[in-house]
Amino acid sequence: MGNAAASDASLLKIEQAGAVLTVGLNRPAKRNALNDGIILALQDCFSAVPDTVGAVVIHGIGDHFSSGLDLSELTERDATEGLVHSQMWHRVFDRIQYCRVPVIAALRGAVIGGGLELACAAHIRVAEPSAYFALPEGQRGIFVGGGGSVRLPRLIGVPRMADMMLTGRVYSATEGASYGFSQYLTEPGGSLKKALELAERVAANAPLTNFAVLQALPMIAEANPQTGLLMESLMATVAQSDKEAKRRIRAFLDRKTAKVKPT
Numbered sequence: 001m002g003n004a005a006a007s008d009a010s011l012l013k014i015e016q017a018g019a020v021l022t023v024g025l026n027r028p029a030k031r032n033a034l035n036d037g038i039i040l041a042l043q044d045c046f047s048a049v050p051d052t053v054g055a056v057v058i059h060g061i062g063d064h065f066s067s068g069l070d071l072s073e074l075t076e077r078d079a080t081e082g083l084v085h086s087q088m089w090h091r092v093f094d095r096i097q098y099c100r101v102p103v104i105a106a107l108r109g110a111v112i113g114g115g116l117e118l119a120c121a122a123h124i125r126v127a128e129p130s131a132y133f134a135l136p137e138g139q140r141g142i143f144v145g146g147g148g149s150v151r152l153p154r155l156i157g158v159p160r161m162a163d164m165m166l167t168g169r170v171y172s173a174t175e176g177a178s179y180g181f182s183q184y185l186t187e188p189g190g191s192l193k194k195a196l197e198l199a200e201r202v203a204a205n206a207p208l209t210n211f212a213v214l215q216a217l218p219m220i221a222e223a224n225p226q227t228g229l230l231m232e233s234l235m236a237t238v239a240q241s242d243k244e245a246k247r248r249i250r251a252f253l254d255r256k257t258a259k260v261k262p263t
């Protein structure tokens with residue numbers, strides 16, 4: 001990495017509409033390849049999500065989400081610099097995963113290597129048919145460095161992850177959805193619209209509900225069952241004691257809020 005690495009705010013297009021913050025990777029001429037400038041801009045962005053934001057949508061400007069690590073930055077890097085660099089990516093993607101509010105990735109075109117690792121840090125993934133997923137690290141003689149070996153097997157399983165890493169094969173949007181990587185597969189061109197709709201919906205949740213899902217659920221799911229059940233009871237007790245929960249439940253009982261309906 002070296003000392004010269006600096007955030008480049010121009011590589012992100014950040015807009016807030018209501019409670020939804022939209023973060024566009026803005027390097028389309030390089031297929032949104034992730035250089036230090038864009039990674040550090042993501043760090044700045046996710047370190048200072050305004051209090052008025054209830055959900056974040058991340059997407060790629062142009063035809064692709066991201067072509068992964070900017071390979072031109074790798075040619076001169078030695079092992080020590082590589083370690084520092086990988087840990088920098090870990091910190092930045094952790095900021096996304098542990099963001100106070102839900103982060104939704106809208107995926108189109110290439111979602112490759114580090115781009116796929118970035119998408120893994122989001123809480124919900126929405127793909128359109130043009131999206132394709134690959135880990136060509138093996139072909140480039142490298143190994144994933146952005147937390148992919150931790151996050152992706154938890155989504156698609158170790159055997160499929162090993163297949164992706166060994167063969168470098170391109171997985172289609174349909175495969176991504178059926179293997180549990182993306183939760184939504186939209187019509188062509190529809191990923192950003194759908195992600196924004198979902199963002200508005202989740203931003204309207206009680207903040208404590210989103211906190212519980214983002215912070216507690218992953219720990220509960222990984223804990224041993226006894227610990228998990230205790231954590232669940234504690235979280236449930238805290239949430240239902242909150243005045244916001246009381247207000248929402250009263251609104252339903254008074255028929256002032258919508259019923260649960262299929263969409």
Ligand SMILES: COc1cc(/C=C/C(=O)SCCNC(=O)CCNC(=O)[C@H](O)C(C)(C)COP(=O)(O)OP(=O)(O)OC[C@H]2O[C@@H](n3cnc4c(N)ncnc43)[C@H](O)[C@@H]2OP(=O)(O)O)ccc1O
Nearest residue numbers: 030031033067068069070071085086110113114142145146
């Ligand atoms: C080791 O420690 C790490 C590692 C990591 C993460 C690692 C990775 O992400 S490995 C994966 C790297 N990515 C790739 O191998 C994909 C390479 N790109 C392509 O295959 C194609 O560009 C495409 C994405 C399929 C798009 O094709 P097309 O639309 O035809 O566009 P092109 O003409 O090929 O490209 C246009 C333009 O963009 C440049 N570019 C594209 N991808 C990259 C890239 N990944 N890095 C740098 N530049 C890229 C391409 O060269 C063209 O540039 P021109 O100047 O010629 O116009 C993480 C952390 C660690 O510590």
